[in-house]
Amino acid sequence: MEGNIPYELSDYVLGKYFRETGERQGWLNTKNPVALAVSGGGDSLAMLWLFRRFYDGDMTAIHINHGIRGDESDGDERFTAMFAESLGLKFRAVKVDVPASKMKGESLESSARRLRLQSLIDTAQEMGISSIMLGHNRDDLAETVLFNILRGTGIRGGVGMTEHSEREGVTFYRPLLGLRRDFLRDILRVRGLTWREDSTNNDDRYTRNFIRLKLLPMIEAGINSSAVEHLAQFGEDMRKVRENEDSYSREILTSCLEDSHTLDRRKLRDFSDDDIILVIREMGRRLGLRTLSRGRCRELSGLIRKGGKFVFQWCGNFTVSGRNGKIYFEG
Numbered sequence: 001m002e003g004n005i006p007y008e009l010s011d012y013v014l015g016k017y018f019r020e021t022g023e024r025q026g027w028l029n030t031k032n033p034v035a036l037a038v039s040g041g042g043d044s045l046a047m048l049w050l051f052r053r054f055y056d057g058d059m060t061a062i063h064i065n066h067g068i069r070g071d072e073s074d075g076d077e078r079f080t081a082m083f084a085e086s087l088g089l090k091f092r093a094v095k096v097d098v099p100a101s102k103m104k105g106e107s108l109e110s111s112a113r114r115l116r117l118q119s120l121i122d123t124a125q126e127m128g129i130s131s132i133m134l135g136h137n138r139d140d141l142a143e144t145v146l147f148n149i150l151r152g153t154g155i156r157g158g159v160g161m162t163e164h165s166e167r168e169g170v171t172f173y174r175p176l177l178g179l180r181r182d183f184l185r186d187i188l189r190v191r192g193l194t195w196r197e198d199s200t201n202n203d204d205r206y207t208r209n210f211i212r213l214k215l216l217p218m219i220e221a222g223i224n225s226s227a228v229e230h231l232a233q234f235g236e237d238m239r240k241v242r243e244n245e246d247s248y249s250r251e252i253l254t255s256c257l258e259d260s261h262t263l264d265r266r267k268l269r270d271f272s273d274d275d276i277i278l279v280i281r282e283m284g285r286r287l288g289l290r291t292l293s294r295g296r297c298r299e300l301s302g303l304i305r306k307g308g309k310f311v312f313q314w315c316g317n318f319t320v321s322g323r324n325g326k327i328y329f330e331g
Helices: 011-025 042-054 071-086 108-126 138-151 181-189 207-222 227-256 273-286 294-306
Strands: 034-037 059-065 090-095 131-133 164-167 170-173 257-259 262-264 310-315 318-323 326-330
Touching: 011 042, 034 042, 034 108, 042 059, 042 071, 042 181, 059 071, 059 108, 071 090, 090 108, 108 131, 108 170, 138 181, 138 207, 138 227, 207 227, 227 257, 227 262, 227 273, 273 294, 294 310, 294 318
Parallel strands: 034 059, 034 131, 059 090, 131 170
Antiparallel strands: 164 170, 257 262, 262 326, 310 318, 318 326
């Protein structure tokens, strides 16, 4: 069958991409067990096929059933289980009730992302797996960059999404960020493989769907047909800037850190306002706090530089206070 497959979709080309990506991201040569987050859509099933074809390590497909679309969600689970079984792969399904678990003020989208992420972490840890593969593609990267720019963002949001990130001792990898959405479906299509389409993906009342279905196509048609690639490349360029900024932030923070929750205020005030903001954000990330807006970061930076006692509410019961020449992060 390979002889009937276009060259750009051949095992040779795909294998080369797979190896180069795995070596760059660092997961290829370890041969460690990996979990693959598989929804049943074209992106994640193409990822599953690629790993089955080119990865020598132990693999488990994990499917999170969100309980949002009733019978359709259950159908996704059954289909994904059969697909994984047809490839000879281990399969785990986890059911979560997103509507019932949605927190006050949280959108259904945000709740689904939060619960999916935590379920993946919990399941992987239960299985002794520390690497999870996600099926985000180049279009997802471009859409996220545009979304973040439109709602107001700094360098971190300009990155869109990184090739790998860590949370709770688990590393998430995104091996498909170099491939377009349609290309991934072509990988399956030319091999006679099918996938499931999530009906909610066509509902443009959701912001990300609106960007994907209407805004980006309009930009490509009326402004630049290469808009997706340019946005994705911008995100990659910003990733390099972010890495440099993160390194500098950690360096400044280390020079002012007294313990895990306390900074030396006198040392911190030797730095510029922008540098103090970098320290504030780095401290917040270390403590797992919600990201502060630029305006509130500047407000806190001003209080730190001004001198005297202060109490600043970060979120909920968590505060940052200044007293006795120290800055305390408490909550």
